[in-house]
Amino acid sequence: MPTKEWLAEYEKKRAFTRCPNDLNAYFTLDMLAGKRLDRLSLGPVSLPTGRVLVRDPLVYLDDEEEPYFQTVPAGEYEAVACVVVPADGDCARYAAVRVCFTDAPAVRFEEALLGSEDLSAFEDGEYFGFNVDAGLACICDEAARDAFCVFAALWSDAHPEENLYDDYFAALFAENYRKHPRYQREGGDWLNWEVPGARLHMPIFQSGFGDGTYPVYFGYDGAGNLCQLAVQFIDIEMAYGEERA
Template sequence: MITDVTYGEGWDAASRTVLGPMNRRRATARDAAGEPYAVVLREEGRPQPVAVLHIAWAHGYFGVWAYDDRGRRTREFDLRRLEPERLFLRHVARWRYDTEDLPEFAEQAGRVRVDLYPDGRGRKVSEPRGSEGGSLRTMADMPEEQRWIPVSEFGAWEWTQALVTDGQFPDALREAPETNPTPLATAFAAANWRPPTPMRPRHLDKMFTPGTRFSPPYDGDAGPYVVQRVIDAEPLRLPTGHVIACDPSWITPGKPFTVAVPPGDYPTQIATAAYASEYEDTPVHIEDYTAARVLISEKPTVAWELALRPGEDPRTLRDGECYGFGVDSGTGCFVDAAAAAQLIGRENALAQEPDPDGILVREDPESGGNLIAYPSGMGDGTYPVWIGRDADGEVTCLVADMLILGHQELLND
């Protein structure tokens, strides 16, 4: 039996059709240029595809969707080209349909999700009964050699057989008959896929502009978020310029960011936003801590990037994901690496009360550094730090985003 190969701009999962069909020559050119395209693999006589491949080398992305003979997705693979000749298996999802009439992604469909990381870590979430039952979270035990797959040349799609089926692909692949290509703009307007897009910063300057209005936190009687206060904390003293963001009550502070700043004392600000609501017919005023920033220079910020620690690779981030610092005590902080060992820890956290604004400052006379702690938005979670740069590429600021206003929309007055 022969498997047909069709190339296109994308794949419409709802209608099971190729969007913007293209010939092999055009697909080869897109592959070489790193531009997105899709590959649909079919078995002769089977209306549903065996697999759909989504490829965008400029983003280091190779995605695989596998289907059963009823057109239901059964497996999904997210591979990243972290090395020129090897793909890293970043994510695997599997769905199990116990009956023939169970719809795709049904709530009661069993599912397993595995996330892997290049440093050897991994986690697995199993839900044998879907959302109707419990879940089991464990470490993902996968040998190193199974986490990496050699990059094959264009058209050699047979290697995906180990991913998408328990059986074997046929030995030969046949190019599907050519069709008239859909114009590029039209195809992309209809295409329903794109390479994974990690979290991007939003409204970082506006968070520190008092009076700026954002959409309400929820539907109902809540009023809009309004930037309420920008609290000037004491300057952050950085004797080495190697900055750490963490929960100040943790046992260990973790590693500093890979981007350092010149040693010095820098203005530090904490921003809040508030909204009006009601509770049992009584008006209430809710104020949230939304962000903290360290101002490194007065030059305008023209670009933002995610602050990273050693071992964190932004190429492994999936849709909406980011690296950040974890919080378990409802408090975050900035501190220099030279002072962190002396200032971080539960005993230190309990030894001093924050000021009326919720800000806590600790000093380390030996290193000359200090720690500035602040309430972390809604409480516990993982929060990104964004690095601002000026037109010359120099660091202008560091902003810890509490992920409150970044999800809201600016309101026009």
Template structure:
């Protein structure tokens, strides 16, 4: 199986970059302490390279309903979609690489620099209930993260059933029997996976930083609150800079 480093779930709290606008409107959460890497989505490839950050333009994720699932696709594929929706469409996913691993994953919905950032939540989650040092995010137990539309889960289940029908006496593992070949084409780091050929709906799958853990997702919004970007921070870098690896807390 893929090479990954196992770590206990942890929350990395970073000092905010002075030029990164943040939202402090939610009581109980200082989002500037949750990530200092919001600038990643505003820098060009050349600027990121100067900071020792590699950029991987994966291609577009097809959001057929606009309900985005950010999760470990193997450990929790049926995780609920984020509470905020976007218009259905095809949106580009960019991976930010440092120290040979994926430091963050972004999705773009419109051009422009976000005016402020908010923590992405699931329906029923309320940031006002968070205590100091707490944050919402998703758990990783298979060393992977993803972006996909909530409707794509049905295609994953359809593919799994198809493989099972071809191997009726075998125990089917979606990674080994389906996903591994896509990931292997990119050294196991990422894949734009289409569960069912000919059907709209795919999954952007990528390494999750150092591996297993607990990772927050953030919305980059314009001044009117419209989503411009989504960012998953894997706690690998600080201040959008890959020249020095942060110390593990």
């Protein structure tokens, strides 16, 4: 949990955590910056504790990874991707993925934080984000993180010469493509994975343009209640706006 000192600094800098984009537009508009947008359901995400993480599941999801200090309403919710529809030879790009916890619309988005970041030099226009090195991200609960770590350790012990993605996940992604080819490449771009032995759903999905550092935002409604989580992979207006110029 964050210290009193950290929370005091956070309140001073909180305005800097605001998302510069209206992420609602990603999930309501059909066109933005000259690009056609669509939505794609990635299935349920299980959040039994309300302590949520967004990480690269193949590189940065271990038992030392902490959830965001803000908790969300416990339950099971639908994860939905905003897709930049394929055009001009490019593949479908997942610009953002969100989870709505209530029906209330978000009126502002603020970056999700761990409560341990160094805020001393944090300025407007910056973000902390999470790192992606395997082209994938996931949304999961702290309980799913623990179950994943147990599974991954047991699998690795049983398959010491094999790779978790190539020799386990790749076949699942390919099968999901065969079942749900819409807005996926042949090898698969998303998977609603149920952690073996845990009955917890953990959506895994492509990270827009691939590896990088990406912000995660919590949406707050007009009453100040947390109502959404949104992972932003692509600033659509920045990435594609120049194409219209």
